[in-house]
Amino acid sequence: MSLLSVCTTDTLKSAALAIKNGQLVAFPTETVYGLGADASNPQAVARIYEAKGRPADHPLIVHIASLDAMGKWARDIPEYAITLARDFWPGPMTLVLKRSELAGDFVTGGQDTVGLRVPAHPIALALIKEFNAIGGNGIAAPSANRFGAVSPTTAQAVDEELSAHLQSEDLILDGGPCLVGVESTIIDCTGPTPMVLRLGAITPLMIEESTGLVALESNPAAIRVSGSLDSHYSPKAKVILDVVAVAGDGLIAPDQIPTPQGVVRLASPGTIEEYARVLYQALRSADQRGLEVVVVLQPGGDGLAAAIRDRLQRSAQS
Ligand code: TXA
Ligand code: MG
Numbered sequence: 035m036s037l038l039s040v041c042t043t044d045t046l047k048s049a050a051l052a053i054k055n056g057q058l059v060a061f062p063t064e065t066v067y068g069l070g071a072d073a074s075n076p077q078a079v080a081r082i083y084e085a086k087g088r089p090a091d092h093p094l095i096v097h098i099a100s101l102d103a104m105g106k107w108a109r110d111i112p113e114y115a116i117t118l119a120r121d122f123w124p125g126p127m128t129l130v131l132k133r134s135e136l137a138g139d140f141v142t143g144g145q146d147t148v149g150l151r152v153p154a155h156p157i158a159l160a161l162i163k164e165f166n167a168i169g170g171n172g173i174a175a176p177s178a179n180r181f182g183a184v185s186p187t188t189a190q191a192v193d194e195e196l197s198a199h200l201q202s203e204d205l206i207l208d209g210g211p212c213l214v215g216v217e218s219t220i221i222d223c224t225g226p227t228p229m230v231l232r233l234g235a236i237t238p239l240m241i242e243e244s245t246g247l248v249a250l251e252s253n254p255a256a257i258r259v260s261g262s263l264d265s266h267y268s269p270k271a272k273v274i275l276d277v278v279a280v281a282g283d284g285l286i287a288p289d290q291i292p293t294p295q296g297v298v299r300l301a302s303p304g305t306i307e308e309y310a311r312v313l314y315q316a317l318r319s320a321d322q323r324g325l326e327v328v329v330v331l332q333p334g335g336d337g338l339a340a341a342i343r344d345r346l347q348r349s350a351q352s
Pocket of ligand 1: 063220
């Protein structure tokens with residue numbers, strides 16, 4: 035496995051070729067790093083599950099280069115889904131649609147729907163375009179972490195998570211730290227109105243403003259979204275929410291909160307956007323420092339703050 039820190043046109047071409055040849059390529063998106071494989075190649079997709087240690091019935095998101103490719107992977111696309119795609123792609127949003135024949139069981143976890151996303155990171159977009167140029171249709175990619183662990187927001191974090199599970203011809207593309215920092219909003223578009231399956235940077239209010247439809251709340255028991263399992267996004271350290279940190283604990287809290295004596299400050303975000311951007315790396319650094327407990331003071335408010343609280347509550351479950 036090689037970690038490529040300079041992504042030139044040549045490296046992107048060889049990464050696209052590696053995917054075409056059935057290898058895995060981890061790449062940056064604006065949300066978190068993804069572990070990519072040819073979404074039309076069952077053996078390659080099976081390797082994603084192996085590398086992550088993820089159950090085979092959990093569906094993957096297919097990453098495409100533009101809205102024009104939606105019709106290849108999905109059918110019966112409702113008008114409001116096209117409106118959402120126009121307004122928020124490329125960007126941190128995944129649409130769940132009825133699948134076409136191109137979307138095999140091996141990528142949808144056997145469901146009759148498919149998750150599609152056009153990522154905004156220039157390296158991700160360029161990689162998908164290079165892959166399309168050599169006959170590809172889309173890149174299947176979950177977050178590039180072991181199952182249940184914290185999603186990686188840097189190439190180094192991908193390396194720590196997965197290098198032991200990758201092969202010598204697999205690649206990690208380094209595009210620097212992710213700008214959003216939490217995974218995409220997932221919107222089920224198979225019903226008459228949009229339903230949010232996972233909160234993210236595209237908020238229910240933005241969905242309503244875009245489509246004129248009120249986004250429904252999901253019923254987590256009824257859907258198979260691994261990120262909505264109760265225990266997920268978890269470092270080895272125990273995450274405890276909204277208590278006073280004591281000496282020896284790690285602390286992630288908004289910048290106006292002082293650090294008690296003997297507490298290891300892991301992050302002091304000044305805004306909600308910064309909170310999302312630094313959270314996963316801060317949780318990771320707790321493990322790097324061998325801390326047993328991380329106290330996290332949750333941000334208040336709607337939108338992205340609600341997405342952060344959603345992840346934190348799952349992170350604190352284990
Ligand atoms: O921001 C993101 O979405 C990142 C980047 C790499 O794109 N990807 C990501 O993938 O978070 P993953 O696999 O870690 O989480 C995607 C979630 C999973 O929980 C999966 O179950 C759900 O999306 N999902 C995918 N396809 C689905 C479908 N057809 N129906 C319901 N849920 C689906
Ligand atoms: Mg994930």
